Amino acid sequence: MSERKVDELYFSASSLRTYRTCQLKFKRRYIDGLFWPDDWVKDKEKKETQRLGQLFHTLAERYYLRGKVVDSKEVIEDKVVKWLERLVDFRPYNEEDQFLPEHRLQFNNQGLKLLAKYDLLHITQDNRVVIYDWKTYRSNSKKSFLKRSMQTIVYRYLLARAGGDYSQTGEWAAEDITLIYWNPRFPDDSKELPYTKEQYARDEDKIKNIIEQIKETNFAVDEDVLATSEKNNCLSCEYRPICHGEPALEIEPKEEDLELMEDWDEIDPISF
Template structure:
């Protein structure tokens, strides 16, 4: 009997799990197939930033639900969060002609294309659907926003989110939506900026279909007996399984100095380092 979770119908791929496999197949196996979540001691600063980022997502969720944020001066990063949530309210005044769906999850399964997307916000308007994703500022707030925006446009996250929404749009609005009526935005609260805006097309959808299928099929066909850790050594210093593979602990001082790494780090992956 094959107990490899990759082949179970309920196993869904996310942008984070696919990215993890590309960085290191063994980490994917440990994290997603074996369900190992080793705890590591992370630095105080990285933990602080994780907590503030998570709190902002919670506050945004509650704002779009129309309930009180419930945050008081005692929370970590209160002054930053106060500025950020006010920026959010100013930039996104809620209107009666739009439907706001915060922290919305969509899943799909068509042959090997078994995917899950977790959206920070979907906004349904008469003209179509918008995806909004929050990017809270990192340590280096002076990072080149143009370069950051270009990375986001070409990211695996953009690919998964746009593709899944198009495929499952009927679950959201009870009708088919043309690609031309779907857009995705990456937004940061400080300084207030749309880091990237993506207008979807039929050509992009077919390209994403083939790319995602190729990536997922590669994961399904991978033989762990052929794993060569030397090919993935550059990612070890950030991995919670570094002790298992190399008898070395994660060097969080090096992590905090690597602005390129931190700029691309999302809060889900920081969770894996806890």
């Protein structure tokens, strides 16, 4: 497969984090275009976790599109039915506010190209916006990790920078934006992350710096592309058969790996 030109790419939180974790993995996935099917994970429990998470995201999208739960409970697993009931209790739909589920936002300005797909944007009558991100993994991420995660950085920054069309004033102040992570397995433990203009400035610098590093990397020569120095990242990587001729191992992921494992809608987050 021919190489893609980095200057043509749009970057997501997943792609930026992949580059920071392992430049070689970034090359395999986003430059060479080697995408593995969803079923490359062999562990049955992990595959089931992934399947249930995907189903929950689909049902959540339908709820906010239609304003009510219309899917028959007879054809949905009891666990996911319970998750959906908890979602309705946690963030009920109302006709006064605007709800945009599975909403894609893309931005291109002077070489800064970003995109994100939000699980839910909730725009309130008083012109504030809440980003909701659904997590369904078996453990609940710590707030300290989520504050510094690439997903948090990109999601809030991109909405502030490019989401003004959804605001009554034509733009969002950073203080108008809040990001909430919520896991239906832990319904009373949501993680709320407000935004400030100081955070916005720091996020912009960080995003631009990473993209600049990506553009300066010579992906044409494998020897110039740095592989991860973290052993577990390498052992569990889907590209291990290419790099080392050995199958990837099923090991328990670290907390920082969970955000990539759950970004199913961003498996191919770069477009042209």
